[in-house]
Structures are given as C-alpha cells and as structure tokens.
Amino acid sequence: MTEDEYDYEALGLVAGLEIHQQLDTATKLFCQCPTAIREPEDASRQFTRYLHPTRSELGELDDAAVEESKVEREFTYLAYDSTCLVEEDDEPPHRLDEEALETALEVAQLMDMNPVDQAHVMRKIVVDGSNTSGFQRSTLIATGGSIETSDGAVGIEDLLLEEESAQRVEETDDGVTYGLDRLGIPLVEIGTSPDIRSPEQALEAAERIGMLLRSTGKVKRGLGTIRQDVNVSIEDGARVEIKGVQSLDDIDDIVRNEVRRQAKLVEIVEELAERDAGVGDPRTVTEVFEGTESGVIGGALSSGGSVTAVPLYGFDGLVGREIAPDRRLGTEFSDHAKRHGAGGIFHTDELPAYGVTDEEVQSLRDAVDAGENDAVAIVAAETAVAESAIEAVAARARTALEGVPEETRGANDDGTTRYLRPLPGAARMYPETDVPPVEPDPSDVPEPELLTEKVERYQEEYGLGEGLSEQVAYGTHMSFFEDVVADGIDPTLAATTLESTLTELRRDDVPVDQLTADHLEGVLEMAEDGDLPNEGIPDLLSVLAEEPEQSPEAAAEDAGLGSAGEDEVRETIVEVVERNEGQVEEEGMQAFSGLMGECMGALRGKADGDLVSELLREEIQKRA
Numbered sequence: 001m002t003e004d005e006y007d008y009e010a011l012g013l014v015a016g017l018e019i020h021q022q023l024d025t026a027t028k029l030f031c032q033c034p035t036a037i038r039e040p041e042d043a044s045r046q047f048t049r050y051l052h053p054t055r056s057e058l059g060e061l062d063d064a065a066v067e068e069s070k071v072e073r074e075f076t077y078l079a080y081d082s083t084c085l086v087e088e089d090d091e092p093p094h095r096l097d098e099e100a101l102e103t104a105l106e107v108a109q110l111m112d113m114n115p116v117d118q119a120h121v122m123r124k125i126v127v128d129g130s131n132t133s134g135f136q137r138s139t140l141i142a143t144g145g146s147i148e149t150s151d152g153a154v155g156i157e158d159l160l161l162e163e164e165s166a167q168r169v170e171e172t173d174d175g176v177t178y179g180l181d182r183l184g185i186p187l188v189e190i191g192t193s194p195d196i197r198s199p200e201q202a203l204e205a206a207e208r209i210g211m212l213l214r215s216t217g218k219v220k221r222g223l224g225t226i227r228q229d230v231n232v233s234i235e236d237g238a239r240v241e242i243k244g245v246q247s248l249d250d251i252d253d254i255v256r257n258e259v260r261r262q263a264k265l266v267e268i269v270e271e272l273a274e275r276d277a278g279v280g281d282p283r284t285v286t287e288v289f290e291g292t293e294s295g296v297i298g299g300a301l302s303s304g305g306s307v308t309a310v311p312l313y314g315f316d317g318l319v320g321r322e323i324a325p326d327r328r329l330g331t332e333f334s335d336h337a338k339r340h341g342a343g344g345i346f347h348t349d350e351l352p353a354y355g356v357t358d359e360e361v362q363s364l365r366d367a368v369d370a371g372e373n374d375a376v377a378i379v380a381a382e383t384a385v386a387e388s389a390i391e392a393v394a395a396r397a398r399t400a401l402e403g404v405p406e407e408t409r410g411a412n413d414d415g416t417t418r419y420l421r422p423l424p425g426a427a428r429m430y431p432e433t434d435v436p437p438v439e440p441d442p443s444d445v446p447e448p449e450l451l452t453e454k455v456e457r458y459q460e461e462y463g464l465g466e467g468l469s470e471q472v473a474y475g476t477h478m479s480f481f482e483d484v485v486a487d488g489i490d491p492t493l494a495a496t497t498l499e500s501t502l503t504e505l506r507r508d509d510v511p512v513d514q515l516t517a518d519h520l521e522g523v524l525e526m527a528e529d530g531d532l533p534n535e536g537i538p539d540l541l542s543v544l545a546e547e548p549e550q551s552p553e554a555a556a557e558d559a560g561l562g563s564a565g566e567d568e569v570r571e572t573i574v575e576v577v578e579r580n581e582g583q584v585e586e587e588g589m590q591a592f593s594g595l596m597g598e599c600m601g602a603l604r605g606k607a608d609g610d611l612v613s614e615l616l617r618e619e620i621q622k623r624a
Contacts, residue, residue: 006259008198012235015196015255017206020189020227021213022164022220025100028184029163030093030137030435031086035220038181040169043078046177047088050074051127051134074175075129077166087180089132092434096121096139096161100186101438103218104141104161105445107188110212111156113145115440119161121432129176130165131183137432138162138189141440147192147208151201155193162187167224173341185220188213194231199252199259202230206251216448217479230254237262237404241423245411253415257324261417264323265404272401277314279397280368282390285309285378288363294355296343300380307380308390311368312347312397315375320349324416329400330377335419336396337379342389347377454478462491471499480517489524493534497524501538505545514548515541522552533607535600536561561606569607570615573599577619584623592620 028035050073077088085091096119108115123135130136138160145156164185166178190209196202206228213219213226228245232255240262245254286307289297297307312319319330334344346354348370351361370376377397379389396419399405408424409417449457451473458469462485472481477498485491498520506512523540526532532540536556543555550558576599577584583591599612 014194014233015202016194016231017192018229019209020187022225023100023103023186024218024220025186029097029186031084033082033084035185038080044081045079046076048074048076076177078179083180087183096438104188105442106216106448108142108159109447111145113142115142115442118437118439120437121435122429123432124429149201149204154195154205157191157193160189162189199255202255203252206248211451215450221476232258234262236266238406241408242417243410257415261324262404268318269403275314279394280311282310282394285367288367297380305381306383306386308386309368309376309378310390310394311370312375316373319347319375327416333393333396336392337389340389340392341385342379342381345377345379348375468495489528510542511545514545519544535609572602573615573619
C-alpha cells in the first residue's frame with residue numbers, strides 16, 4: 001500500500017495542533033526590553049552556562065529533561081546593548097506584560113474561549129539551553145473554544161501566554177550558541193482538541209487559526225514568528241508530537257509522512273514477530289576494523305576512538321527499509337546515536353560501502369555471532385561516545401520489536417521528521433513563585449474585525465478592488481494602512497504603495513527593509529499634499545531605502561524629486577516635442593505613447609502622469 005492509498009479513517013488517524021505565534025508588543029513578557037530581532041554580530045558581550053534538570057514539587061524528574069541533560073554541553077549566550085538582568089536570569093521576572101495579556105484575550109474571543117478567573121505563571125523545565133533559567137514561563141489564559149473547518153468543528157482546548165525561547169545561532173560538538181534578542185518575546189500557544197482526521201483538515205485548521213491571529217493586527221510576521229507543532233497518531237501506532245513546523249503549507253505533508261512512518265513501523269513490528277527477532281548486547285568490535293580503508297571509521301580509530309556494535313537478530317533487510325521519503329528504520333536508529341554525540345551509524349543492510357569491505361562485514365558478523373538473517377549496527381567515535389551511542393541504538397531497536405514509540409520529533413524541511421526526545425510528562429511543570437497571578441478581564445477587550453470582514457469593508461468603504469483588498473488585509477502592512485488612511489491618506493494611494501510599489505522595489509533588489517514607518521508615512525503625506533507626484537514615489541522610496549538616515553523631505557530635495565509646477569512641466573514637454581518634431585509631423589497623435597515615456601523620463605518623477613498626458617496632447621495637437 002502506498003501513502004496515496006491510505007484510508008485515514010480506517011487507520012484511525014487522530015491529529016491535533018499547537019500553534020505558537022509571537023505577539024507584536026512594545027516590550028517582552030517579563031521585562032521592559034524591546035522585542036526587535038538583532039544580528040549576532042551586533043552582540044556586545046557573551047557569557048556561558050551549563051544547565052541541569054530540577055525536580056518538580058513532588059520530587060519527580062521529567063524523562064525528556066533527563067535525556068536532554070545526558071548530552072553534556074556548554075551554552076553560550078550573545079547579549080546586546082538592550083539585554084537586561086531578567087534575560088540573563090540574574091534578576092527575578094517582572095509582572096506579566098499587560099499589552100500581551102490583552103492581545104491574548106482578543107485571540108480567545110475570536111475562538112469563543114472562556115478566560116480563566118485567575119492566571120498563574122508556571123515554570124516548564126527546558127534544559128536544551130534555549131532559556132537561560134532552565135525553564136520557560138507559561139500562563140493558561142483561556143479554555144474551551146472551537147473553530148470551523150469544511151470537515152466539521154475542531155475544538156480549541158487551551159490558550160497560553162508564554163515567553164519565546166532564545167534564538168539558536170550556532171551549534172558545535174562542544175555546545176550551542178544562542179542570541180538573547182528573541183528570548184522573552186510574548187507568544188500565544190493555541191492547542192486544539194484531537195479532532196482532526198485528515199492531512200487536509202489539519203492544514204485548513206492551521207490556516208483558520210492563522211487568519212484569526214492576524215486579524216488582531218498585533219502579531220509579528222515573517223519567517224520564524226509562527227511555528228506549528230502537530231500531534232499525530234494512528235490506531236495501532238502511538239502519539240507523536242512533531243515540533244517546529246515553520247511553514248504552514250508543510251502541515252498536510254507532515255501528517256501524511258507521519259501516518260506513513262507509523263504504518264510502516266507497524267508492518268515491521270509484525271515481520272519481526274514472525275521472525276522471532278531480538279536485540280543482542282552491545283560490544284566493542286574495534287579489532288575488526290584495524291587497518292580499514294573506511295575514512296569515517298579510520299578517522300575515529302586514528303583519534304583513539306572505538307567501534308561498537310549491536311547484533312539485531314532477525315532484522316536483516318528491515319534496517320534499510322524505507323519508512324518515510326529518504327528515511328529508513330536505520331535512520332531512526334541513527335537519530336538516537338546522534339543524540340549522544342555520534343555522527344550516525346553504519347548497518348549491514350547498507351554494507352559493504354563507505355570503504356567497508358566484504359571481508360570486514362563478514363568479520364563483523366562473526367564477531368557478534370550474527371547469521372545471514374540478522375543485521376548489525378555499528379558506531380565509530382570517541383570511546384565514551386561510541387559506547388553510549390550504541391546503547392541508545394540498542395534501546396531503539398528493542399522498541400522496534402514492541403511498536404511505535406511515543407516521542408517528540410522535529411520537523412525537517414522536506415516534510416519528514418527526526419527523533420528529538422521522549423514525550424514530556426507532568427513533572428516538567430511547577431508554579432513560578434516570582435510572578436504574582438493576574439485576573440484577566442475580557443470586558444474591556446474589543447473583538448477584532450476578521451480579515452475576511454476587512455476585505456469586504458475595504459471594497460465597500462474605500463473602493464479597492466477585491467485583489468488589492470486581500471493583499472492589504474492579509475499583508476504585513478495592514479495596521480499601518482488603516483492608520484494612514486485614518487489620518488487622511490487616499491486609500492488607493494496607500495494600498496498600491498504598500499503592496500505594489502514596495503513589492504516591485506524589492507524585486508529590483510532595493511533594500512526596502514530599511515524603510516521605517518516614518519519614511520512611508522512621510523512619502524505618502526508628500527504625495528497627498530501635492531509636494532510629490534505619485535510617479536515620484538518609487539524613486540523617493542528607493543533613495544530612502546539606500547539612505548535611511550534622511551527624512552523624506554530632505555531626500556526629495558537632494559534627489560530633485562519635488563513636484564514641478566505646470567510651467568516647468570510644459571517647458572520640458574515642449575523641449576521633447578521640438579526634439580522629435582519630424583516624428584510628430586509624420587505620425588501626429590500616434591507619436592503620443594513614445595513621447596509620453598520620454599517626457600516622464602525627462603521629468604524624473606517630478607510631475608503627475610495625468611498632467612503630463614494632458615499637456616503633451618495639447619503640444620502635439622498644435623503641431624499635427
């Protein structure tokens with residue numbers, strides 16, 4: 001059966017979503033630092049930490065945190081001129097940000113959720129270095145809502161307000177470097193009920209939630225500002241949490257591939273049972289590869305390392321079986337080895353290869369008492385790493401005998417996933433004692449206008465076309481558009497500048513990201529007041545993008561982009577017409593199109609196109 005033939009209802013597919021969306025607030029969730037993202041080279045200093053798991057109030061240790069801590073790593077943090085003691089975990093957090101709380105309540109309204117009477121901040125243990133404190137602060141804000149999809153309603157179980165993790169900058173064998181600019185940005189986490197029954201419904205639900213979030217006008221936009229986690233299981237499989245789906249368009253593929261992976265693992269379990277398969281004890285087999293021509297193995301041995309192996313009885317041909325696009329059961333084993341510092345594994349389903357000979361493969365089989373129906377997996381690395389990695393491979397192989405393991409996996413760019421850690425348990429959460437609880441009051445929180453409603457209003461109220469209305473409503477400049485229109489800017493002028501002009505400039509490699517709201521507002525005001533013709537807007541924006549320290553007025557003056565008077569425009573047109581007098585006499589008004597372009601070029605955006613057209617027609621008619 002291929003993945004396209006899967007009957008998701010028959011397989012018992014159950015899925016749910018967790019949407020994490022950064023909020024566009026002025027300050028972070030527990031301090032007054034700005035929420036702007038910085039470049040790593042802007043860091044003014046750095047410091048290092050080692051993190052270890054802590055016990056819950058009941059004295060329990062979370063399995064996921066314990067496994068994470070087995071990999072001894074040093075964490076380096078890049079601090080900036082705006083970094084404060086709260087971000088460094090050298091000062092207690094401040095009170096919950098009110099702007100973030102109000103935005104979370106707006107989102108809750110849009111999904112018909114019930115705010116809690118009292119919101120308590122909790123600590124969630126995280127020891128992967130993404131938070132300097134070793135935990136993430138999270139607050140339940142609302143419960144019990146729903147959204148509609150074409151395949152029925154999907155329940156919304158909870159909405160939490162959380163602090164964003166630090167941005168991973170670089171990872172080496174010794175540790176990870178994080179930037180503190182992202183740490184503490186407020187985000188909402190929205191968890192659905194397990195009501196999703198198909199990949200298509202998962203995508204539609206995510207799109208609906210995304211639209212509701214953007215309707216507030218108070219969420220950050222761009223790559224990395226929204227992340228989707230997907231929980232997937234089939235009846236004979238297990239619940240798997242897939243973290244970090246960056247692109248919403250990948251969700252349906254992620255669900256399809258996870259269903260396929262679990263179905264293939266179930267098939268492998270059945271075959272292993274028929275073969276009476278088992279997993280032997282790991283052992284060292286360094287002597288098999290003395291003098292090997294394999295670059296990977298030889299490199300490990302020349303550095304004083306070892307080769308370890310585990311016999312997989314009855315696994316022949318199954319370790320190399322594909323369970324997802326370009327991923328095999330052996331890839332699953334390799335993921336676990338990598339968690340312990342190894343570069344990966346070799347196994348006999350793919351050997352001889354990579355410089356390993358037939359003779360070495362046979363010697364390996366003999367060394368671990370593996371027969372022709374058995375497989376062998378090996379790790380070549382520094383001795384301590386090789387030993388812990390092969391133990392992890394053996395443990396995962398034993399799980400393959402039992403079924404699909406419950407686990408947390410990471411999303412890959414190609415729609416597949418990789419093993420990260422066990423599923424977290426309740427032991428990772430405990431109260432935050434440094435932040436007092438708050439009592440959310442939704443009574444003063446207005447319900448935002450949906451983006452779909454904005455599209456209709458822009459057409460009716462502003463006379464924009466449907467396409468332009470959708471571009472503005474769903475675009476990154478929606479809030480700015482509404483602000484400038486409220487200040488008296490023509491809606492069509494504002495919409496075309498923000499959606500069409502900026503897009504065209506970006507395609508021409510103009511650094512439009514350098515433009516600020518003050519730049520855009522100033523240019524639009526100049527055009528509205530008649531100090532800049534509409535045709536001059538692209539040129540002035542280009543100048544400001546290259547020289548953002550200038551004001552729109554100064555940039556226009558330096559570039560000669562001010563609005564020309566009618567006499568100056570007519571004088572330029574007369575010069576163009578006289579220069580092309582022969583063409584005018586011969587073609588008459590048919591010469592208009594060519595001369596119009598020449599006139600606009602000569603005026604360099606200093607005159608409105610309608611005025612140039614009118615005066616050019618007059619001059620041609622005089623001579624025709």
